[in-house]
Amino acid sequence: MVAHRARRPRRSWGGWLFAAPAILVYAVFVLRPLALTVQYSFYDWNGIGASTFVGVDNYQRLFTDPELFATIVHALELIIFFSFIPVVLGLFVAAAIRGIATSRLATVARVVLFLPQVIPLVAAGIMWSWLLSSTGLANALLSAVGLDGLTRAWLGDFDTALPAVGVIGAWVLVGLCTLLLLAGMSKIDPALYEAARLDGAGPIREFWSITLPSLRQEIGVCVTVTVIAALASFDIIFVSTQGGPGGSTSVPGLEIYYLAFSEREVGMASALAVALVVLVLVCVLPIQRLTRDGSR
Amino acid sequence: MAHRPIRRPLLATLTLAGLIAAAACSGPGSDAGTADASAGASPVTNATCGTEPVTMKGYFETGFPVPKALTTEFTKQFPNVTWDIREDQFAVITQNAPRVLADDPPDLMRLPQVSELTKDGLLKNLDGYAQGFGWDKWPASQLEQMRVADSGERGDGPLYAMGINFSMTGVFYNKKLAAQIGMTQPPATLAEFDAVLDKAKKAGLVPINQFNGGATGGLAFPLQNLMAAYGDPAKINDWIYQKSGATIDTPANLQAAQHLEKWIKAGYFAPDINSQDYATMMSRFIGGKNLFIFDGDWESGNLDKQMAGNAGFFLMPSATAGGKQAAMSAPLTFGIGSKSKHADCAAFFLNWVATNQQARDIDVKIGGSHPMGPADAFMPDVAKDTVTAATLDAGAKIGQDNGAMDFIANATGAIYAKSWTPQLQKLAAGQQTPKALLESVQKDYESQVKR
Numbered sequence: 185m186v187a188h189r190a191r192r193p194r195r196s197w198g199g200w201l202f203a204a205p206a207i208l209v210y211a212v213f214v215l216r217p218l219a220l221t222v223q224y225s226f227y228d229w230n231g232i233g234a235s236t237f238v239g240v241d242n243y244q245r246l247f248t249d250p251e252l253f254a255t256i257v258h259a260l261e262l263i264i265f266f267s268f269i270p271v272v273l274g275l276f277v278a279a280a281i282r283g284i285a286t287s288r289l290a291t292v293a294r295v296v297l298f299l300p301q302v303i304p305l306v307a308a309g310i311m312w313s314w315l316l317s318s319t320g321l322a323n324a325l326l327s328a329v330g331l332d333g334l335t336r337a338w339l340g341d342f343d344t345a346l347p348a349v350g351v352i353g354a355w356v357l358v359g360l361c362t363l364l365l366l367a368g369m370s371k372i373d374p375a376l377y378e379a380a381r382l383d384g385a386g387p388i389r390e391f392w393s394i395t396l397p398s399l400r401q402e403i404g405v406c407v408t409v410t411v412i413a414a415l416a417s418f419d420i421i422f423v424s425t426q427g428g429p430g431g432s433t434s435v436p437g438l439e440i441y442y443l444a445f446s447e448r449e450v451g452m453a454s455a456l457a458v459a460l461v462v463l464v465l466v467c468v469l470p471i472q473r474l475t476r477d478g479s480r
Numbered sequence: 481m482a483h484r485p486i487r488r489p490l491l492a493t494l495t496l497a498g499l500i501a502a503a504a505c506s507g508p509g510s511d512a513g514t515a516d517a518s519a520g521a522s523p524v525t526n527a528t529c530g531t532e533p534v535t536m537k538g539y540f541e542t543g544f545p546v547p548k549a550l551t552t553e554f555t556k557q558f559p560n561v562t563w564d565i566r567e568d569q570f571a572v573i574t575q576n577a578p579r580v581l582a583d584d585p586p587d588l589m590r591l592p593q594v595s596e597l598t599k600d601g602l603l604k605n606l607d608g609y610a611q612g613f614g615w616d617k618w619p620a621s622q623l624e625q626m627r628v629a630d631s632g633e634r635g636d637g638p639l640y641a642m643g644i645n646f647s648m649t650g651v652f653y654n655k656k657l658a659a660q661i662g663m664t665q666p667p668a669t670l671a672e673f674d675a676v677l678d679k680a681k682k683a684g685l686v687p688i689n690q691f692n693g694g695a696t697g698g699l700a701f702p703l704q705n706l707m708a709a710y711g712d713p714a715k716i717n718d719w720i721y722q723k724s725g726a727t728i729d730t731p732a733n734l735q736a737a738q739h740l741e742k743w744i745k746a747g748y749f750a751p752d753i754n755s756q757d758y759a760t761m762m763s764r765f766i767g768g769k770n771l772f773i774f775d776g777d778w779e780s781g782n783l784d785k786q787m788a789g790n791a792g793f794f795l796m797p798s799a800t801a802g803g804k805q806a807a808m809s810a811p812l813t814f815g816i817g818s819k820s821k822h823a824d825c826a827a828f829f830l831n832w833v834a835t836n837q838q839a840r841d842i843d844v845k846i847g848g849s850h851p852m853g854p855a856d857a858f859m860p861d862v863a864k865d866t867v868t869a870a871t872l873d874a875g876a877k878i879g880q881d882n883g884a885m886d887f888i889a890n891a892t893g894a895i896y897a898k899s900w901t902p903q904l905q906k907l908a909a910g911q912q913t914p915k916a917l918l919e920s921v922q923k924d925y926e927s928q929v930k931r
Contacts, residue, residue: 446575
């Protein structure tokens with residue numbers, strides 16, 4: 185008994201030894217840059233020359249500079265497209281695919297929907313900027329059905345640029361959500377559906393009373409991942425609009441990049457980056473709490 | 481979840497340790513080595529590449545074949561010199577320049593706006609070479625844009641970069657489409673230009689196509705040309721050079737911006753310019769989709785190949801008949817890192833580019849632009865009906881009229897992406913007035929120059 189107890193601490197130290205390389209890598213490549221970013225955010229620095237300590241000035245500017253504040257508002261608007269639409273659409277598509285689960289069509293649908301996931305975001309952005317250009321497929325289709333009045337340069341119009349970028353994001357993310365939700369549905373006990381049907385429930389009732397509550401955790405994962413994608417979006421926007429026209433699609437990720445590399449305000453860029461991390465945590469932590477299973 | 485009591489404090493400890501470690505250091509950048517900026521001020525008369533094997537490190541711009549063609553020819557003439565060249569897009573070079581020059585300085589680098597790089601001592605002062613090679617005896621306007629005073633004002637002071645040629649902008653037109661609307665001669669006044677635009681519009685053509693999408697506000701080209709048509713190009717240069725008290729918000733510039741707005745409202749531009757990048761504009765113009773583009777002579781060689789005999793060029797006409805003409809005209813700037821290993825050889829190369837007959841030939845035929853160098857230096861023959869010949873002639877006219885201006889996008893490092901581009905996109909969409917546009921750009925400029 186005594187010998188057994190004496191061995192326990194040693195065993196746990198051995199575990200630490202195995203974890204050490206990972207901890208080291210994590211500390212050097214994640215924690216250190218994080219700490220440095222926080223440090224830089226208190227300085228006025230161009231990235232090369234001497235720096236000046238400015239305290240919380242950079243953070244103050246975040247709330248007083250309308251352009252910087254607008255980027256955060258745009259990111260929040262993108263949540264509708266990157267998160268809300270893919271999750272809702274994913275739910276219905278997954279339910280539909282599940283209904284035809286045995287047919288070959290279901291496999292085809294799954295592959296088609298998941299395809300955007302394996303295409304690099306940059307390629308998706310380029311492809312969509314062709315589709316949405318004034319001579320692109322979107323406008324050609326509108327003209328073909330006699331809606332010439334609606335055609336426009338979707339990514340170059342102040343009113344439509346942000347929604348157009350949002351559509352690209354929704355297209356990319358709907359497949360991921362569908363697949364995650366499908367996986368979740370396959371875990372639901374079929375007996376539940378059988379019981380519901382015996383009680384006289386139709387497909388809609390089944391969906392609301394069985395499918396949806398059982399998918400709570402999967403929906404939580406989908407919402408978390410997509411909300412982060414919306415708030416931290418960079419690549420789709422950089423490729424399709426670069427924040428234009430007139431900053432109407434500018435988001436924090438893009439602004440951090442411009443501040444650090446084109447305006448050479450490393451301190452300000454760091455402050456915005458820190459603010460973005462906080463914003464992501466503020467949005468995601470409540471989602472985690474809400475969707476956590478009660479049994480946990 | 482048994483690990484939770486351990487994980488939280490561990491994460492907290494690690495984060496704290498990281499923060500303490502970072503906070504213990506002094507402010508960032510304080511240890512950045514700055515080279516002696518005064519080095520190279522005395523004449524260097526013996527700068528050569530020697531006879532020993534030398535590998536020159538170059539950092540050039542993708543899509544411009546001239547510098548590479550020059551280095552290839554240079555190696556042919558001086559076989560001991562070989563080149564190790566890295567290429568990137570201009571935007572990438574602009575963003576990388578300070579770090580690359582500080583950490584891994586190339587011997588020869590295509591440069592963005594120079595004044596912000598000289599502040600940190602990243603570029604070699606070329607005055608010594610200029611005296612040694614006699615660059616200071618060339619027409620002064622050629623080197624003016626690359627001189628930066630200690631105060632950060634450009635146009636005067638030590639030389640920090642050299643051009644391998646100087647390019648110039650104006651209006652390219654499609655000759656076949658021009659003939660359709662009866663334009664046989666380039667317009668001689670702004671009013672005539674307006675009339676041609678109107679005719680083109682009424683004939684169902686797209687009068688002007690100009691890139692103005694993403695982060696590339698191409699309406700800055702016609703705007704600056706209009707500014708020069710209404711006002712004095714020297715005043716625009718003062719603003720670009722950050723001369724104290726300079727402002728872009730002048731009555732003449734307001735007239736120019738209003739004229740541009742008039743063009744926009746009249747529908748002279750393609751309706752989707754706010755979603756177009758430079759490459760789209762070029763492919764549409766070459767494809768015969770529109771009559772005019774505002775662009776630079778760096779496309780001359782390309783247009784002579786892609787639409788041989790069908791591309792014409794003229795300088796932006798002045799507001800009054802017979803008035804002086806001006807154009808955005810800037811050297812294709814290259815600098816030598818202050819910590820470069822083969823600075824002498826790089827300077828020797830730059831001098832060779834300006835004075836060697838083959839090099840000047842490459843400058844004109846591949847680059848489409850006028851070489852740097854003494855006023856009486858060799859000029860290669862160019863076939864008369866080419867657009868290259870037209871741009872070279874226009875360059876001579878700008879020289880006579882003393883009308884060369886740097887580009888308003890080069891005033892500060894951020895003014896193009898953060899001020900001109902969004903403002904011009906708003907103007908194109910009818911969401912900004914000319915007056916507010918100039919005021920807004922001036923406000924940004926003042927806050928950027930102060931830093």
